[in-house]
Amino acid sequence: MDMLRELFSFQMNPWELVLRGSAIYWFLFVLFRFVLRRDVGSIGIADILLLVLIADASQNAMAGPYETVAEGMLLVGTIAGWNLLLDWASYRSKRLRAIVDPPPVVLVRRGRLILSTLRSQLITVPELMSKLREHGIEKLDEVKIARMESDGEVSVIRFPDKPEPAEAAPDQGQNARR
Template sequence: MNLKDTNIIYLLSRITLVFIVLLLLTRILGKKQMSQLTFFNYITGITIGSIAANVVSESNQPFSDEFIGLIWWCVLTFLAGYIGLKSGKLRQIIDGQPTIVIKKGKIIRSALKSSRLNLDDLSMMLRKQNIFSIKEVEYAILEPNGDLSTLKKPENQQISKSDMNITTPIPKYLPSEIIADGKIIWHNLNELNLSEDWLNNQIKMQNISSSKDILYAELQSDGTLFIQKN
């Protein structure tokens, strides 16, 4: 057997061993890594993959060193998960804790800032849950894994209209942002064929002197304007 054949067999042996180890480790760690993907889980998953790739590709490095590094990183990940199960305080440090971003129908600006979210991000996350108006939300909680959990206001919770013989009106507009952080969203205003004079009248009707005093304003499906001040 020549040197080239020996190197191929050695490489295949490394790949096979890493494959088996990763298969076993994903059986232990994989369910939480995927179902509860916090930022910590995300980083550890990427690191495990990176170390495994180095074990396979870095033929000039001692195999034992790279392999021990892979095993030890997985052991640390497992220990962090086990500690999180046993201690609530340490779990908050490792995984983080939920953050209330809408409370009793009001946007918590300080919570958005601490979570590094802007109003566009919040609106996008609500739309993913088929919520097109912030006015419908009683509570919204940003989970440690980045998902947004919402509780609608009682009057906006789902109900079978056919069971109650209620006629469903056709909405005049798609709920859209009009003002965010005191700035008018001109693109949306033009899309909806609404004028600046109309907007100023709506603002004055709610006893607000300027759009700069508004944190968030949203056109409702019936044509009214929902406003939250700074």
């Protein structure tokens, strides 16, 4: 029984854990939202490595020398609580949503690449063309507008289907001679 009591007690001040967890949560939020680039809907090996290294580097700063299950639960609860609160608040507030979620950016307009946007988002033309092919688009002139959304996915609106040019009717004079 003493072992369970020790396992679920607090060795560290609970408010210190909440403060540490909050500080690291907000630091990582700002880092991911404003410093790191959005990817075009994929996770590469470098992205996974970055997440693992960030998790490892921030663990000690966030947790300090905590040793009990209760302290770990409080820390995880603090991080989950901030995430839930931020989702709820951004749902309720347009201003906060504009800060939390990056706005969609136009990559292609009327069949033309917006090179300045591609450059600023660090998206190569082959990456973009790959995403367009996933939407069944082979040529840029099929695209009315393509945007990178806040989640990194590319959304595409095609031009309305253009009627195929009608085949020329056979020359009546030639048919009559046969």
